[in-house]
Amino acid sequence: xTGVTQTPRHLVMGMxxxxxxxxxxxxxxxxxxxxxxxxKKPLELMFVYSLEERVENNSVPSRFSPECPNSxxxxxxxxxxxxxxSALYLCASSQSLVYEQFFGPGTRLTxx
Amino acid sequence: AQTVTQxxxxxxxxxxxxxxxxxxxxxxxxxxxxxxxxxxPSRQMILVIRQEAYKQQNATENRFSVNFQKAAKxxxxxxxxxxxxxxxxxxxxxxxxxxxxxxxxxGQGTILTVHP
Numbered sequence: 001x002t003g004v005t006q007t008p009r010h011l012v013m014g015m016x017x018x019x020x021x022x023x024x025x026x027x028x029x030x031x032x033x034x035x036x037x038x039x040k041k042p043l044e045l046m047f048v049y050s051l052e053e054r055v056e057n058n059s060v061p062s063r064f065s066p067e068c069p070n071s072x073x074x075x076x077x078x079x080x081x082x083x084x085x086s087a088l089y090l091c092a093s094s095q096s097l098v099y100e101q102f103f104g105p106g107t108r109l110t111x112x
Numbered sequence: 113a114q115t116v117t118q119x120x121x122x123x124x125x126x127x128x129x130x131x132x133x134x135x136x137x138x139x140x141x142x143x144x145x146x147x148x149x150x151x152x153p154s155r156q157m158i159l160v161i162r163q164e165a166y167k168q169q170n171a172t173e174n175r176f177s178v179n180f181q182k183a184a185k186x187x188x189x190x191x192x193x194x195x196x197x198x199x200x201x202x203x204x205x206x207x208x209x210x211x212x213x214x215x216x217x218x219g220q221g222t223i224l225t226v227h228p
Contacts, residue, residue: 043216103158105154
């Protein structure tokens, strides 16, 4: 695997389900990010991790819970989501907070 | 608030011709980076080009170049010799916090259509 990978690529879940999105970067980067991309809206930064410490929580509802066990892996745990949470969730990584970010292919989430 | 504005929701260009996508931003920082990203139908965000604000020379990457006007806070992307594979959504992005923080703020995006 190269670059930034995300699994699953597609996810359909009910509002009472609990699921997790996984991101893995193979670039040796130290910073990782979660973004939400909804139709007709700009990308929204959700969380930023640097050296496995969360440095940004951009007013995201608590039904989204990130986890960064090491610098290569980032998870987004989902529970009791709402239909308006349906979106493309993008993961990115960068060498450090200063440098450009490299994105994964995204997970298309649909909440029924 | 630091914002990024792309005023062209859609643009089109003929294959082999040149097109320019506009972006303006608002910042109080003096040193920062600016980025253009491309998102094709596959939805994979790809970095196209990076500009460092302290450099007066405009960045160039093959057929892609920028026109960076720091005083006007303008950062446009020029695509020369357009190819069918250039068709995508293009996002301008600015890291709020200048050079010290990775909190990227994205513009609304410009959909580029390339006609054969």
